[in-house]
Amino acid sequence: MYFYVPTKIYSERDCVKKYASQWAGLGKKALIVTGKSSAHNGALKDVTAALKEQKTEYIVFDETEVNPSVEQVMHLRGLGLLEKVDFVIGIGGGSPMDAAKAAALMIAQPDKEAAYLYEKGDDTALPVVEVPTTCGTGSEATPYAILTVHERRIKASLPHRVFPVFSLVDGKYLLGIGKDTLIDTAVDALGHLVESYVNVNATPFTHMLCEYGMHIWNDNKKVLIGANRTVEECDALLLASTLAGMAIAHTGTALPHGLSYYLTYEKGIPHGRAVGYFLPGYLAAAGPLVKKQVLHLIGFPDIQYFTAFLHKLIGPMQVEDALIAKAVQGLMENESKLRNVPYRVTEDILYQICSSAPGCSIK
């Protein structure tokens, strides 16, 4: 058993500004990888102010795609080399945070082709700083980056490990987030907690993180139903997400994530929502004791209540049977997900998991 998250994580109000002297001078010039929303939620302004204060140059790339692609990472590599940047800052949800990690890897490997992203090898990367603005992926505490691979019509995690050097976690950036994004990302965090807890790689360390994460999630799940939120509630959901990231950094994710990638690629269903459809079935197939523990921690008397709550949050799963068949076939060949599951996975079990999703037509 071991625990390894070598990231300096500051999780408090105004940490971007407070700790600027530590992170903003990681190099002479930074590449900021972000989307459009960080200009409105205050995160980009805080980061650039801190860089200016430390007299660090920077360039901003604010066109990160949702579910960033290999092609976009290669574009970022070209930009980073041209501008001679020496560290990378990801600001946003998992999309910019993962793109920042992958770009940092490829900038440090200037002679490698795009195929290197999916080859095992040297993980040397430029230093990465992450500033999360959603409460889902936990990418601020994981070494993972997940990219869209158009050539294979799928999303897939890189085999490389790139932990951020610093993560600056402040719930104030989530105050104005859209309701759907809040729900989708909070359900993703729940997916990480459940899939990490029901996982062959789980240890007392990861159980501790998941148990506390689920406790916080349970205490704050009403925010997902209501119309308003306070900054303290945003802090809490973000904390649950960071703890979940620390847990999956050790255990990896499992079947719901493996199935979700097909729905996101083919139908554009947001990541967390696509994961959420498969959570009741994944839990239902687990042993009775672990199932009872998880349901108790997230505050549901049984699987039916849990499914009904998710149905209310994320709606029915409306995908064709052919896509479910493709996801099941694909996952049966995805050893990296199957080996994390603490029960024997068969096609029948995968179909059962799919048919437990709210609104699924396969029965």
Ligand code: NAP
């Ligand atoms: P996202 O794709 O990063 O962002 C979703 C949407 O939310 C975007 O339209 C974004 O706008 C907007 N947004 C972000 N923060 C906002 C804020 N504070 N206020 C208003 N709008 C905001 O969503 P995500 O669910 O966080 O990340 C999903 C990606 O992470 C997927 O590629 C998934 O595979 C990956 N992932 C990674 C890990 C890991 O360990 N690395 C784990 C799980 C999932 P803009 O685009 O304009 O910014």
Ligand code: ZN
């Ligand atoms: Zn996820």
